[in-house]
Amino acid sequence: MCTSVIYTVGDAYFGRNLDLEVSFGQQVVIMPRDFALHFRKLPTIAHHYAITGMALVQDNYPLYFDGANEKGLGMAGLNFDGPAHYFPEQTDKQNVTPFEFVPYVLGQCATVAEAKKLLKNVSLININFSDKLALSPLHWLIADKSGASIVVESTTAGLNVYDNPVGVLTNNPEFPQQLQNLANYQSVSPANPENTLAVNLSLPVYSRGLGSHFLPGGMDSESRFVKVAFTKENAPVGKTEDENVINYFHILHSVEQQKGLDEVAPNTFEYTIYSDGMDLTTGTFYYTTYTNNQINAVKMPKDHLDQDQLMTFDLQDKPTINYQN
Numbered sequence: 330m331c332t333s334v335i336y337t338v339g340d341a342y343f344g345r346n347l348d349l350e351v352s353f354g355q356q357v358v359i360m361p362r363d364f365a366l367h368f369r370k371l372p373t374i375a376h377h378y379a380i381t382g383m384a385l386v387q388d389n390y391p392l393y394f395d396g397a398n399e400k401g402l403g404m405a406g407l408n409f410d411g412p413a414h415y416f417p418e419q420t421d422k423q424n425v426t427p428f429e430f431v432p433y434v435l436g437q438c439a440t441v442a443e444a445k446k447l448l449k450n451v452s453l454i455n456i457n458f459s460d461k462l463a464l465s466p467l468h469w470l471i472a473d474k475s476g477a478s479i480v481v482e483s484t485t486a487g488l489n490v491y492d493n494p495v496g497v498l499t500n501n502p503e504f505p506q507q508l509q510n511l512a513n514y515q516s517v518s519p520a521n522p523e524n525t526l527a528v529n530l531s532l533p534v535y536s537r538g539l540g541s542h543f544l545p546g547g548m549d550s551e552s553r554f555v556k557v558a559f560t561k562e563n564a565p566v567g568k569t570e571d572e573n574v575i576n577y578f579h580i581l582h583s584v585e586q587q588k589g590l591d592e593v594a595p596n597t598f599e600y601t602i603y604s605d606g607m608d609l610t611t612g613t614f615y616y617t618t619y620t621n622n623q624i625n626a627v628k629m630p631k632d633h634l635d636q637d638q639l640m641t642f643d644l645q646d647k648p649t650i651n652y653q654n
């Protein structure tokens with residue numbers, strides 16, 4: 330399970346929680362503009378937008394889980410096991426493998442509108458990276474610095490591209506059903522509730538926060554969708570970058586999975602391995618990890634992007650406790 334958001338407060342922040350029971354050995358990876366992007370079924374792209382994101386580098390190829398480009402377009406792949414379907418090669422389409430999809434879009438598009446245009450001709454093809462890295466059933470949130478966002482889901486019906494009015498994504502079910510389910514929670518509120526149950530009864534507002542009494546809190550994807558939408562929509566707007574980065578991480582951490590709560594196999598638990606987010610205006614990429622709640626940052630090196638070698642940064646995973654005496 331995973332959660333991805335776009336939080337727009339002047340600058341926009343885009344990223345995700347990665348929830349899983351094992352770590353893949355991912356790093357922060359900057360792909361500069363002249364890193365040759367090879368595709369299985371399409372011609373090489375020699376020059377493209379630079380990308381920063383979380384990726385597993387295999388044979389000098391960055392398998393991006395999520396990332397954003399220098400123009401302020403972001404994209405994250407989230408688990409979509411069940412509905413996800415990839416196709417055999419189609420002659421009238423641009424056949425892109427799921428593992429190429431993030432660099433394919435972020436390398437060429439500056440906005441959601443441009444991505445939508447590009448996607449009209451795309452089919453996701455059922456080719457894996459290697460026998461060891463099988464095809465993953467994913468769907469994607471794509472968002473830009475204006476705050477616009479879309480969801481891309483490849484199912485037996487084809488490549489569905491949905492406008493996303495909420496700017497969040499989790500996992501199953503398909504996106505239209507997630508939106509429908511959100512409608513069930515429209516009376517949830519940061520304000521105190523009004524008694525409409527039985528107006529003749531005097532019901533005490535016995536606690537602060539009673540307006541969010543029915544906010545779901547489960548680890549499952551429907552609960553996280555509702556909870557993160559509520560948290561994000563009501564998040565304050567900060568005056569500084571620091572304030573907004575902190576607000577942003579509080580949004581993602583509101584749906585963090587703590588170890589011990591989501592048992593995916595006997596005595597094996599899924600948890601939030603990392604949370605990340607890019608300021609889509611400045612290109613600075615921030616992240617926290619399960620063991621290191623300190624916010625770490627990797628800047629987009631704007632003067633060094635015209636080159637062809639990947640730049641990698643190991644995750645700072647050590648706990649940082651400030652001992653004060």
Ligand SMILES: C[C@H](CCC(=O)NCCS(=O)(=O)O)[C@H]1CC[C@H]2[C@@H]3CC[C@@H]4C[C@H](O)CC[C@]4(C)[C@H]3C[C@H](O)[C@]12C
Pocket residue numbers: 330331347348349353385392393394395406407408409410427428457458462463464465466500593599
């Ligand atoms: C597992 C993760 C989603 C987290 C999640 O939702 N976990 C729920 C598990 S559970 O369903 O609840 O049990 C997803 C998110 C992004 C994915 C990588 C994307 C690039 C590449 C694509 C290739 O095709 C296959 C290998 C590859 C490295 C992918 C591995 C894996 O698939 C990643 C990490």
